[in-house]
Amino acid sequence: MARIRAFKGVRPKAELAKAVCAPPYDVINSDEARKMAEGNPQSFLYVDKPEIALPRETDLYSPEVYAAGRTALERLMAEGVLVQDERPMLYVYQQEWRGAVQTGLVACVAVDDYDEDLVKKHEKTRKDKEDDRARHVDVTGANAGLVFLTYKASAEIDGIISRVTEKKPVYDFVTSDEVTHRLFLVEDQPTIDALEAGFAKITPLYVADGHHRAASGSRVRALRRDRNPNHTGNEEYNFVMCGIFPDEQLRILAYNRVLKELNGHSEDDFMKKMSEKFDIEKCDGAPELRLHQFGMYMNGSWRRLTAKPGSFDATHPVESLDAAILQNNVLAPLLGIDDPRTSKRIDFIGGIHGTSKLEKLVDSGEFKLAFALYPTSMAQLMAVADAGMMMPPKSTWFEPKLRSGIVVHLLD
Numbered sequence: 001m002a003r004i005r006a007f008k009g010v011r012p013k014a015e016l017a018k019a020v021c022a023p024p025y026d027v028i029n030s031d032e033a034r035k036m037a038e039g040n041p042q043s044f045l046y047v048d049k050p051e052i053a054l055p056r057e058t059d060l061y062s063p064e065v066y067a068a069g070r071t072a073l074e075r076l077m078a079e080g081v082l083v084q085d086e087r088p089m090l091y092v093y094q095q096e097w098r099g100a101v102q103t104g105l106v107a108c109v110a111v112d113d114y115d116e117d118l119v120k121k122h123e124k125t126r127k128d129k130e131d132d133r134a135r136h137v138d139v140t141g142a143n144a145g146l147v148f149l150t151y152k153a154s155a156e157i158d159g160i161i162s163r164v165t166e167k168k169p170v171y172d173f174v175t176s177d178e179v180t181h182r183l184f185l186v187e188d189q190p191t192i193d194a195l196e197a198g199f200a201k202i203t204p205l206y207v208a209d210g211h212h213r214a215a216s217g218s219r220v221r222a223l224r225r226d227r228n229p230n231h232t233g234n235e236e237y238n239f240v241m242c243g244i245f246p247d248e249q250l251r252i253l254a255y256n257r258v259l260k261e262l263n264g265h266s267e268d269d270f271m272k273k274m275s276e277k278f279d280i281e282k283c284d285g286a287p288e289l290r291l292h293q294f295g296m297y298m299n300g301s302w303r304r305l306t307a308k309p310g311s312f313d314a315t316h317p318v319e320s321l322d323a324a325i326l327q328n329n330v331l332a333p334l335l336g337i338d339d340p341r342t343s344k345r346i347d348f349i350g351g352i353h354g355t356s357k358l359e360k361l362v363d364s365g366e367f368k369l370a371f372a373l374y375p376t377s378m379a380q381l382m383a384v385a386d387a388g389m390m391m392p393p394k395s396t397w398f399e400p401k402l403r404s405g406i407v408v409h410l411l412d
Contacts, residue, residue, distance in 0.1 A: 002204070002205050003109065003199075004108065005196065007409050010082050010408040013083060017183075022044040047073045069144075090107050092183070093407075094165060094181075094184070095180065097179045103161055105244045109242045115218055134223070149206060149207060151206065151244065153248045170183050254397065255323070255397045256371060257394075259335060273334055283301075294372065295370075307329070311329055322374050324392050340392070358370035
């Protein structure tokens, strides 16, 4: 069962919501965050990317950075930009983008569910990134961003949430990326009870995005439990704020790759070796793809690569993923990229940027070639998580992203 509960959210005044809310901390770098927040002291980036208020040479992981995040949160609350709700409630968060709508619930989820694997993961976390988020959560005393969870859609929950969205939203604004964001309050206890009961029938939940935020919730709970001689298990730090969306509404885009060079191969030799694993055809422009097909751009032209039978295990939840097929047949054996997480010869481009971004990077000479992938499906993600396995790095790119600062969960 999934254990969710209401909480006293801290959120922007309605007229300030658009100015406050910001992209998640991990999809923009410090310079991009500084530019976004320029001239807007109400931006939540001062909480979630607090280095932007400090000198550029500041170590991103220094105590001063985390302290600045707490100071910014306290400032926004003291100024009345952020206000805490008087009683625990749930929140329905709706996003509309390019004709598609996804509607989910913002609630607290028990850390025990994460620790007991009732919240399934599909991605390895990095210790340095876990350390960073755990320190940020512990020092600020808040879940500043949402852990993005999904579940196999439930008609019961859909019906309850649909009735909530018949009311007027407290927020309804469009951000610069043309995403409409709406927030609805779930204030009445019968509806809260019905949603808690509905999710109690859901097992498991899945992390769609935000594995490091989820892991940091577990780390911080352990830290605070050890520091609290009167720990009861009911404290707010035993729960992590999540945005929980039904699987059938979510959109995964491709996560493409660009490569610096051919690892010493001549182009002829590289293509000969590629033809051992793929059927290759030239295309006029970026090719349309289906599962187990790849677009390759090099020297100003596109090719469609279709993985040959026998080049991968079609029955294996991970090895049958297109990201794994490319890694196992091209990136590792031919290009020498054994660990794409750390290699400096590869970069990853979210599908939101389209294939034109790949062409631009290769045509500029910065990269030698690019691979366009077919998007991973929700069914594939869940199959990997259900098997207790991990996806290759950069297998999924969810769009639109859940905004930070739309609701905040305080741990103190």
